[in-house]
Amino acid sequence: MLATWMPLIALAAAILPLLGAKRWITRQLQELSWLWMGDSDTALIIYFVIVLPGVVLHELSHWLMAWALGVPVRKLSLGPVRKGRGSRVSLGSVRVGSVDPVRSSLIGLAPLLGGSAVILLIGYLVLHVDQVIEAMISGGSTGIVEGLQQLAQAGDLGLWLYLIFAISNAMLPSESDMEAVRPVLIFLGLVAAVVLVIAGMPAIPDTIVQAVNVLAGYLASAFGLTLAVDLVYILIIFLLLSLTRWIRRK
Numbered sequence: 526m527l528a529t530w531m532p533l534i535a536l537a538a539a540i541l542p543l544l545g546a547k548r549w550i551t552r553q554l555q556e557l558s559w560l561w562m563g564d565s566d567t568a569l570i571i572y573f574v575i576v577l578p579g580v581v582l583h584e585l586s587h588w589l590m591a592w593a594l595g596v597p598v599r600k601l602s603l604g605p606v607r608k609g610r611g612s613r614v615s616l617g618s619v620r621v622g623s624v625d626p627v628r629s630s631l632i633g634l635a636p637l638l639g640g641s642a643v644i645l646l647i648g649y650l651v652l653h654v655d656q657v658i659e660a661m662i663s664g665g666s667t668g669i670v671e672g673l674q675q676l677a678q679a680g681d682l683g684l685w686l687y688l689i690f691a692i693s694n695a696m697l698p699s700e701s702d703m704e705a706v707r708p709v710l711i712f713l714g715l716v717a718a719v720v721l722v723i724a725g726m727p728a729i730p731d732t733i734v735q736a737v738n739v740l741a742g743y744l745a746s747a748f749g750l751t752l753a754v755d756l757v758y759i760l761i762i763f764l765l766l767s768l769t770r771w772i773r774r775k
Contacts, residue, residue: 536741539748546755547694553762560769573605573616578688579640579695580616586639587619590632597622616695633698640696641747644689648750652679690758693751 554575558568573580584601591598600620607614621632648654679685 535745536748539745539752542752543693543748543755544697546752546759547697550694550755550759550762553766557762557766557769560766560773569605569607569614576616576691576695579691579693582640582643582692583636583695584617584619586635587621587632589639590635591619591621594624594628594631596624596628596632615699636696637698640692641744643692644696644747644750645743647685647689648746651685652682654750686754686757689751689754693755 551572555568555572558571559565562568562571580603584603588598588601598619598621600618602619603617605614605616619632621629624632
């Protein structure tokens, strides 16, 4: 049973670390910017510039999904805006017309799907991570070194890793996105619970299992690649932050 749903299990296992990495990176980047500039507004602008490619893709994904679903887009904006007196910040927004919950949920989830797709394209078509992983697995003790050497041979490696970093830290649904998605997820969960109580565990058609596993497999691959890149940047940010704090104490 578990083997049947392994891609879905891998996806579920990757979500929490990805959320944790995103929150840590967001907080530490903003703190690092503030320590360098000494002004919260300037620090916010610096953070916005760092993740700008991801913000652009995030908002364009909303816009494209709305257009594909026939939902009018009233306004698209980019730029950091503080909301209220709290710490909530909006890096961009897309306002759409009134729409049913299902289409609203799809529009809300569009950045996650679009960002994952772009990360997979970069990973497999540009960085050839499938070949790198194969070399690491089949090469024994020397496979890791060979895999890293093969990865280093990719043209403009730093640029592609930065794009993955920027996209991954802007592709997760924002709080406003989840406001549209949450009711649909709750409704689907309640329907599934009622079906299980009344009819027991139904037999799921193989076509549905395969479709879910394919989608989950792609998302799990994108999340895994994202986490690997984020770990590199987490180390860099940690070292820069530690050095900056040490210098300020002197």
